[in-house]
Amino acid sequence: MIDSNTKHKLLSDAPVIAPSMLKCDFGNLHREVELLDATQAPVLHWDVMDGHFVPNLSYGAMLIERVRPLTDAFFDAHLMISNPEQYVDDYIKAGCDSITVHIEALPEPQGLLDHLNQAGVLPGLAVSPQTPLEKIEPYLDSCGLVLVMSVEPGFGGQSFIKTSPEKIRQLKSMISADTILSVDGGIDTSTIGEAAQAGANYFVVGSAIFSQSDYSNAVSELARIARDQTASLK
Numbered sequence: 001m002i003d004s005n006t007k008h009k010l011l012s013d014a015p016v017i018a019p020s021m022l023k024c025d026f027g028n029l030h031r032e033v034e035l036l037d038a039t040q041a042p043v044l045h046w047d048v049m050d051g052h053f054v055p056n057l058s059y060g061a062m063l064i065e066r067v068r069p070l071t072d073a074f075f076d077a078h079l080m081i082s083n084p085e086q087y088v089d090d091y092i093k094a095g096c097d098s099i100t101v102h103i104e105a106l107p108e109p110q111g112l113l114d115h116l117n118q119a120g121v122l123p124g125l126a127v128s129p130q131t132p133l134e135k136i137e138p139y140l141d142s143c144g145l146v147l148v149m150s151v152e153p154g155f156g157g158q159s160f161i162k163t164s165p166e167k168i169r170q171l172k173s174m175i176s177a178d179t180i181l182s183v184d185g186g187i188d189t190s191t192i193g194e195a196a197q198a199g200a201n202y203f204v205v206g207s208a209i210f211s212q213s214d215y216s217n218a219v220s221e222l223a224r225i226a227r228d229q230t231a232s233l234k
């Protein structure tokens with residue numbers, strides 16, 4: 001079963017800013033984790049890329065497992081890999097709290113989502129920009145988190161796709177109130193507001209945090225904008 005304490009703790013702090021470790025300084029990984037621990041972000045988002053599902057390579061379960069003892073942060077793994085069912089146990093073993101796979105990589109993910117749920121890991125499904133929401137609709141009740149890619153997966157530093165808020169809005173109307181709605185790609189102080197207004201409550205952010213000298217300020221400012229926009233909806 002999903003560890004509901006973990007899930008609800010994360011949700012109760014919404015909106016959540018999840019730093020994307022793809023953009024961190026890997027030469028100073030320990031220090032980066034310490035700096036992020038000092039921010040309001042309760043999460044580290046791990047972008048796993050295999051050079052096959054996406055045209056880029058990042059890191060794998062071994063690195064995540066080595067970082068796990070350094071922090072209590074929620075570990076959110078985003079697997080941009082082919083055949084995720086072959087590797088998912090490595091990420092469970094590495095100590096990930098949430099694992100998200102792409103519907104394009106695993107068109108029938110029910111077995112995997114059930115497996116994650118039984119392992120006490122929050123199950124997530126991601127959709128790439130060109131993929132219609134109908135593809136994930138049959139599985140939404142089994143997801144603790146759904147992730148809308150607002151850039152083509154594979155690289156940080158891209159521009160937010162302008163049609164993403166409409167997709168988020170549509171997805172929001174399809175999920176239960178306690179499902180986390182994550183948006184990933186091109187999120188900064190100029191785009192986070194429209195994503196929040198559309199209904200996202202979890203924001204994966206790389207460049208807009210790691211390009212700043214003060215990560216705490218960057219996270220607080222992003223969270224403030226998201227909170228303001230969310231509050232204006234009520």
Ligand SMILES: O=C(CO)[C@@H](O)[C@H](O)COP(=O)(O)O
Nearest residue numbers: 153154156157185186206207
């Ligand atoms: O998954 C991805 C890219 O595939 C994202 O997590 C980005 O890496 C976020 O980085 P920015 O767009 O915020 O720089």
